[in-house]
Amino acid sequence: MRQPVLQVQDLSVERSGRLAVEGVTFALSPESDTALVGPNGAGKSTLVAALLGLVPRRSGAVEILGQPLGIDGQLPRAVRAQIAYVPQTLALQGRFPLTVAEFVGFGFDPPGLRLPWKDQRNRHVAVQQALQRTGCEELGQRLLSELSGGQLKRVLLAFCVVRPRQLLVLDEAQAGLDAPSNEQFQQLLFNLRRQEGWTVLQISHDLDMVRRSCDQVLCLNRRLRCSGSPDHALSPQSLNELYGPHMITYRHQHHD
Structure with missing residues (x-):
């Protein structure tokens, strides 16, 4: 059996x-695609932040690619370079006059290290290829602040694909997208995951998408209430236990 990309044991986080x-x-x-679902305030974003070392954990253990995450959030640089993260929003895009190509280029640079000048050409080629693969080739010289929501999400995937990685973490990456933009984003994510061999962990409220696309579902409401295949974890009984009897499911309208 292949070693898990991410292994979490008895993790508790205090906020x-x-x-x-x-x-x-x-x-x-x-190479699995796992959805993390649950009601607002269930601790989903906190869990993801702890796995990335962005907030401290109270107890428990996390291993990524066989390496333990330090209690201070530290990982070996070689492991950190294998992780990509797509946030719900990119809070900096209106504050810094970065072009899309400049931003994607940061995804090529080794974490915590300055790229040697001799690698600058490789960096440029990798950025152009990442923009092409995500349908962003016409956006390279645009400022991040000028992009629509759908364009920005594609640029974030270009940031992730500019160098090979193994683990992709998404925190409600579809938030704020209309139905057509969400469909485009999900199809692009599906294609890139298969091409890159990514292991994906994604927070989502789109249960229809989770049913169609994901291999495993984690149902969280502070504690892990259930987990397993979408058919099991998203059964009416499981959803009732997770969300309560008054759950409202929002479904996108899909057109043939």
Whole structure:
């Protein structure tokens, strides 16, 4: 059996003096697509932040590509370089006059290291290829602040694909997209995942997409309430236990 890309054991995270995540255990198999679902305030973003080392954990263990995540969030640079992250929003795009090509180029640079000048040509080629693969070739000289929501999400995927990686983490990456833009983003993500061999962990409220696209579902409401295939984890009984009896499911309208 191949080693899990991500392994989490009895993870607990405290935020603002309370347990936001408690005793969570799961593993991600190589090249799998796992959805993290649950109601607002369930601790999904907190869990993801802890896995990335952005917030401290109270207890438990996290291993990424066989390497333990330090209690201070530290990982070997070689492992950190294998992780890509797509946030719900990019808070900096209106503050810094970065072009799309400049931003995507940062994804090529080794974490914490200055790229040697001799590699600048390789960097330029990699950026152009990443823009082409994500349908962003016409956006290279545009400022991030000028992009629509759908364009920005494609640029974030270009940032992820500019160098080979193994783990892709998305925090409600579809948020703010209309139905056509969401469909385009999900199809692009599906194609890139297969081409790159990514292991994906994505927070999502789009349960229809999760049913269609994901291999595994983690149902979180502070604790892991259930997990398994979409058919099992998204059964009416499981959803009732996770969201309560008054759950409202929002479904995108799909057109043939």
